[in-house]
Amino acid sequence: MAMSNRYPLEGLHAVVTGGGSGIGAAVAQALIADGARVTLMGRRLDRLQAQRDRMDVDGGPAVALQVCDVGDEASVRAAFAAAADDSGPIDLLINNAGQVETAPFAKTSLETWQRLINVNLTGSFLCSREVLPGMTERRFGRIVNVASTAALKGYAYVAAYCAAKHGVLGMTRALALETARKGVTVNAVCPGYTETDIVAGAIDTIVAKTGRSAEAARAELAAVNPQGRLIDPVEVAAAVVWLARRDSGAITGQAIAVAGGEVM
Structure with a gap:
């Protein structure tokens, strides 16, 4: 279907993992606004249903839901097959599902390490692997991995998360080269x-461990951004949707920091 100026993603089917809240929900709303059909994926059906009820579809395409544990191969295969059956071939994949826990490196258990690698890195691998054959066969597809500035720099006390997100970026660059002519x-x-919710949890952790107020903890995180503020999920969604558009075909293998100048 030809692209229209008003609905540049019209005719495309997008899957958003971790779509029940936060960045995933904002991305889904932005995709719908640009005309895409959207399937929200997440581990809890009730959260997905509640998010769908909050969405403004304005008579546009319906929002489908699929329960999926991105770190479980069988769950991913079943969810993506069902999504394609319900809403058509998947043209856009937004790997947004993620999880973080804080701990000093020496006190990070192997179980925590493996769980964070599984959710943040292996999940992106499994989901991308499901959609890639169809995308290459149709000679069109967009995969956008929601990484983090933790893919570009280190942060203390989140070694497993940083390692996973650095891995996501490495996978992004390798796959971009494999698919550059496809x-x-x-x-x-x-x-x-x-x-x-992840940042809300970080604020709670700072409060619990330091005794500082929530306002002080929030200000500490905001101060990392040269603009002196937290990022709005809508701002992240705008970058994701730009990369998902048909006319962004020359942009691949890139890491777009949405961080107010924290990383340059």
Whole structure:
């Protein structure tokens, strides 16, 4: 279907993992606004249903839901097959599902390490592997991995998360080269501290461990951004949707920092 100026993603089917809140929900809303059909994926159906109820579809395409544990191969295969059956071939994949835990390196258990690698890195691998054959066969596809500034620099006390997100960026660059002549682009968006449940959890951890107020903890995180603020999920979504457009075909293998100048 031809691209229209008003709905540049019209006719395309997008899957957004971790779509029940935060960045994933904002990305899904932005994709819908640009005309895409969207399937929200997440581990909890109730959260997905609640998010769908909050969305403004304005008479546009319906929002489909699929329960999926991105770190489980069988779950991923079943969810993506069902999504394609329900809403058509998958043209756009937004790998957004993620998890973080804080601990000093020496006190990070192997179980925590493996779980964070599994959710943040292996999940992106499994989901990308499911959509790639169809994308290359149709000679069109967009994969956008929501990484983090933790893919571009280190942060203390989140070694497993940083390792996983650095891995996501390495995978992004390798896959971009594999698909460069196949009509598929693969990019990463790297948000700084963003108004999400993950940052809310980080604030709670700072309060619990230091005794500082929530306001002081929030200000500490905001100060990392040269603009002195947290990022809005809508700002991350805008970058994701730009990379998903048909006319962004020359952009691949990139890491776009949405962080107010924290990483240059």
